[in-house]
Amino acid sequence: MANPDEAGTNKAAEKPTPVKEVTMKEVAAHAGVALSSVSRVLNDHSDVSESMRKQVLDAIEAVGYEPNLLASSLRRGSTKTVGFIANDISNPLFAEIAMGAERRLNEAGYSMVLTNSEGNPERDEALIRLLRWRRIDGLILSVADEEREGTTAELAKLSEPVVLIDRQVRGADEASAVLSDHANGMRAAIDHLLDLGHRRVSLISGRPGLRPVRERVNGFKAAFRARGLDLPEDLLKFDSFSATFGQQATHELLAADDPPTAIVAGGNLLLIGVLRALQAAGRTVGTDISLVSCDDVPLTELHSPPITVIDRDAEQMGEAAAELLLKLLAGGDGPLVTEIPTSLIRRASTQPGPAG
Amino acid sequence: MANPDEAGTNKAAEKPTPVKEVTMKEVAAHAGVALSSVSRVLNDHSDVSESMRKQVLDAIEAVGYEPNLLASSLRRGSTKTVGFIANDISNPLFAEIAMGAERRLNEAGYSMVLTNSEGNPERDEALIRLLRWRRIDGLILSVADEEREGTTAELAKLSEPVVLIDRQVRGADEASAVLSDHANGMRAAIDHLLDLGHRRVSLISGRPGLRPVRERVNGFKAAFRARGLDLPEDLLKFDSFSATFGQQATHELLAADDPPTAIVAGGNLLLIGVLRALQAAGRTVGTDISLVSCDDVPLTELHSPPITVIDRDAEQMGEAAAELLLKLLAGGDGPLVTEIPTSLIRRASTQPGPAG
DNA sequence: TGTGTTACTGGAAACGTTGCCAATACGCTG
DNA sequence: CAGCGTATTGGCAACGTTTCCAGTAACACA
Structure with a gap:
C-alpha cells in the first residue's frame, strides 16, 4: 500500500514462503540419474563411476542442493x-x-x-x-x-x-x-597453610552432596588428621557455589568469636564473594588473612596480592x-x-x- | 578367543545393540488404536475422546515410548x-x-x-x-x-x-x-579522562573491522574533536581482543618516547594483558597511570584499585x-x-x- | 555362442512422524 | 423412518534420506 510498486513485484511478495526445499530428488532429476546414485555420490561410496560423480556434483551445484541432516539422521539412526x-x-x-x-x-x-x-x-x-x-x-x-x-x-x-x-x-x-583430584589438591593447600602456622583454617564450598565438595573436605580432613590436629568444625561452611554465599559465609566468619586466620574458597565464584566481604570488612588479603582459592582464573593471578590457588587443566x-x-x-x-x-x-x- | 567364557555369555555379547526403538506404532498396537490417534493425543489436538486419551497415555507409559524429535521435525518442517x-x-x-x-x-x-x-x-x-x-x-x-x-x-x-x-x-x-551503544560509552569515558586532565590517552582494541571497535573509535574521536584536541594517533592500537595483544601493546606503549598517561582497554580479555604488562613494568594503576576497561567483570570490581568501566547489560x-x-x-x-x-x-x- | 564375472545403476522399502480425507457411529430433527 | 450434523476415529500419503536387492551392460574366457 505504502509501496506503489508494479504488480509483478507485488505478486512476488504475496507468496510468504511456500519455497519448496531442494532435495536429492531434484538433483537426481537434473542430473538424469536415480536418487540412489545421488546418495552414493554424497556419501562417497565405492562403485560410482567418475562420470556419474561429476554429473551429480554438477547437478548439486546447479540446483543449490543442501543436505537435510534431519532426514539423514532419521534414516541412519545416528x-x-x-x-x-x-x-x-x-x-x-x-x-x-x-x-x-x-x-x-x-x-x-x-x-x-x-x-x-x-x-x-x-x-x-x-x-x-x-x-x-x-x-x-x-x-x-x-x-x-x-x-x-x-x-x-x-x-x-x-x-x-x-x-x-x-x-x-x-x-x-x-x-x-x-x-x-580435588582431595590431593586440597590436602596440599591445607598442608601449606598449616606449615605457615595457621590452625584456624576455614573452608567455604558448595553443597556437600557434590563430589568436588566431598573430595575437598576429605583432603582438608586428611591434612589435619595427619598432624594430629582437631578439625575446626565451626569454620566449615557449605551451601552453594555462588558469590553471594561466599560473601555471606565470610561475613559470618569474620564476625565470630574466634575468626579464621586463613580461608579457602572452594570455587571460583565463591572467591568473588569472599573478596567482597573481606574488602567490606577492611581486611587486607595476605597480611590480615591468608587466602586460597580453587581454579586459576584471571582474577586470582591479577589480584593484589595474587591469590594462591589449587589449579587444574580445565x-x-x-x-x-x-x-x-x-x-x-x-x-x-x-x-x-x-x-x-x-x-x-x-x-x-x-x-x-x-x-x- | 582370549576369553574362555561359556557359549551362552558369548551369544549375548554377539548382539551389539539391535534394540529396536519403541515407536508410536507400538503404542498404537498396545492401546489397540490407530497410529494417527496416538499422534492426536500426543499433540493434544481437539476431537479426542477422554477414553481415547487415557487409553493412549496408559499405553505410552506401559511400553515406555519416547518421541523421536528427528522424525517429528522432518515431518513438521520445523x-x-x-x-x-x-x-x-x-x-x-x-x-x-x-x-x-x-x-x-x-x-x-x-x-x-x-x-x-x-x-x-x-x-x-x-x-x-x-x-x-x-x-x-x-x-x-x-x-x-x-x-x-x-x-x-x-x-x-x-x-x-x-x-x-x-x-x-x-x-x-x-x-x-x-x-x-559503544560510541556513547566510549565518549563518556574519554570525556571523563579529559576532564581529569589526561591528553595522552591510549585505546587498545580488536580488529578495526568489527563494529564494537569502529564504534569505540568513533566515540573516542568525538570526545577529542569536541574539545578541539588532536587525536593521539600513535596511541591507538588495534589488532585482536586477546590478552596477549593487550600485553604486547601495553608493553610497546610504555616503552615509547611519549607514553600515555591513561589507557582504555577495549575488551575484557585485553584488560588482562594490559594489567600483566603494567605489573611487569612496575606501574601502579591509578597513581602511575589511569585505566578504563570495557564490561564489568569480577576482575574490574575486585582489582585494587577497582577499575573504571564502560558497562552494559549482557x-x-x-x-x-x-x-x-x-x-x-x-x-x-x-x-x-x-x-x-x-x-x-x-x-x-x-x-x-x-x-x- | 554361451557363461561367468565385474562394475555400475535403478527401484523400492524402510526410518518415525504428522495431517489430510474418508469412514463410522451416534443422536437428533422433521 | 429418512436425513443430517457432529464427534471421533482409521487409513494413507507424505517428509528427505539410506540401503538392500536386482538388473544391466561390458567384457573376458572357453
Whole structure:
C-alpha cells in the first residue's frame, strides 16, 4: 500500500514462503540419474563411476542442493552429535571444559550441542530428556545433584554412552567419568597453610552432596588428621557455589568469636564473594588473612596480592571427557574413568599465620 | 578367543545393540488404536475422546515410548530450535548473552543450541552451514568477521531469520541486530579522562573491522574533536581482543618516547594483558597511570584499585536478541534493531592526569 | 555362442512422524 | 423412518534420506 510498486513485484511478495526445499530428488532429476546414485555420490561410496560423480556434483551445484541432516539422521539412526550439559556456562571454568570437549569431538567428526542447566536439577532432567528425544549419540554432563532420583532415572533411560564431569552417581564405578583430584589438591593447600602456622583454617564450598565438595573436605580432613590436629568444625561452611554465599559465609566468619586466620574458597565464584566481604570488612588479603582459592582464573593471578590457588587443566578435562565418550561410542565397554591432577600454585595471598 | 567364557555369555555379547526403538506404532498396537490417534493425543489436538486419551497415555507409559524429535521435525518442517554461534564462550560476557537468549527462547518453547566459533571466521562459516543443514528455525550470532565474503554468502543461503549481536554486515540495515551503544560509552569515558586532565590517552582494541571497535573509535574521536584536541594517533592500537595483544601493546606503549598517561582497554580479555604488562613494568594503576576497561567483570570490581568501566547489560542483550528473533519467527518482517545503552562506572583506577 | 564375472545403476522399502480425507457411529430433527 | 450434523476415529500419503536387492551392460574366457 505504502509501496506503489508494479504488480509483478507485488505478486512476488504475496507468496510468504511456500519455497519448496531442494532435495536429492531434484538433483537426481537434473542430473538424469536415480536418487540412489545421488546418495552414493554424497556419501562417497565405492562403485560410482567418475562420470556419474561429476554429473551429480554438477547437478548439486546447479540446483543449490543442501543436505537435510534431519532426514539423514532419521534414516541412519545416528545423529553424529553429542550433548553437553553445563552447570553454568558463565563460569569460565566450565566454558573451557566445554571448549576442550568440543574441539576433540569435532576432530572425530562429531558435533556438540551445548546446553546450560544453570545448576538447576529440574532443568538438568528436562535437558537430558530433550537431548534423548533429539537422539544424540552420547552425553557429557556434570549433574547438578548427584543424589536426585529423577536425574538418575532420566540418565538410565538413555541407552547411549554418558560421561560425567567431576561427578559420581550411586554405585561408585557404574558410570564413566572424568574426575579431578580435588582431595590431593586440597590436602596440599591445607598442608601449606598449616606449615605457615595457621590452625584456624576455614573452608567455604558448595553443597556437600557434590563430589568436588566431598573430595575437598576429605583432603582438608586428611591434612589435619595427619598432624594430629582437631578439625575446626565451626569454620566449615557449605551451601552453594555462588558469590553471594561466599560473601555471606565470610561475613559470618569474620564476625565470630574466634575468626579464621586463613580461608579457602572452594570455587571460583565463591572467591568473588569472599573478596567482597573481606574488602567490606577492611581486611587486607595476605597480611590480615591468608587466602586460597580453587581454579586459576584471571582474577586470582591479577589480584593484589595474587591469590594462591589449587589449579587444574580445565581444557584437558574437556578433552579427556570427549576422549572417553569417543571410546565408548566406538564400542568400548565398561565404565572408563580418567583422573585429572591438581596442583598448588603458591602466591602472595598466603602468608605466615599466628603460630608461624 | 582370549576369553574362555561359556557359549551362552558369548551369544549375548554377539548382539551389539539391535534394540529396536519403541515407536508410536507400538503404542498404537498396545492401546489397540490407530497410529494417527496416538499422534492426536500426543499433540493434544481437539476431537479426542477422554477414553481415547487415557487409553493412549496408559499405553505410552506401559511400553515406555519416547518421541523421536528427528522424525517429528522432518515431518513438521520445523525444529523449534534456534542456533547461537558465540565467538568465545570462555568469555563470561558472551556466556551471559547466551544465557539471556536461551532463557527467553525457552520461555517461548524454543530450544537453543550453542556453538563456539572461537573467533575463527572459517569455523563461523562451517557452523552456519552445519546449523542450516540441521534445519534450525533461526540463528543468533556475532560473526567473527563482518566483511568476509564467505560468511555473508553462508548467511544469505539461510532463509530463516537471523539476529546479529553487535555486528552489522554490508548495507547497514539489511539485517536485524542487537547493538550496544559503544560510541556513547566510549565518549563518556574519554570525556571523563579529559576532564581529569589526561591528553595522552591510549585505546587498545580488536580488529578495526568489527563494529564494537569502529564504534569505540568513533566515540573516542568525538570526545577529542569536541574539545578541539588532536587525536593521539600513535596511541591507538588495534589488532585482536586477546590478552596477549593487550600485553604486547601495553608493553610497546610504555616503552615509547611519549607514553600515555591513561589507557582504555577495549575488551575484557585485553584488560588482562594490559594489567600483566603494567605489573611487569612496575606501574601502579591509578597513581602511575589511569585505566578504563570495557564490561564489568569480577576482575574490574575486585582489582585494587577497582577499575573504571564502560558497562552494559549482557544478559539483556541476549534477551533482546531472542526477542527480536521470536518476532521474526512469528512472521514479523523487516530488519529489527535494538540498541542497548552503555554506562560509565567510575572507580579509583582513573585519577587526575598531568594537566589536571 | 554361451557363461561367468565385474562394475555400475535403478527401484523400492524402510526410518518415525504428522495431517489430510474418508469412514463410522451416534443422536437428533422433521 | 429418512436425513443430517457432529464427534471421533482409521487409513494413507507424505517428509528427505539410506540401503538392500536386482538388473544391466561390458567384457573376458572357453
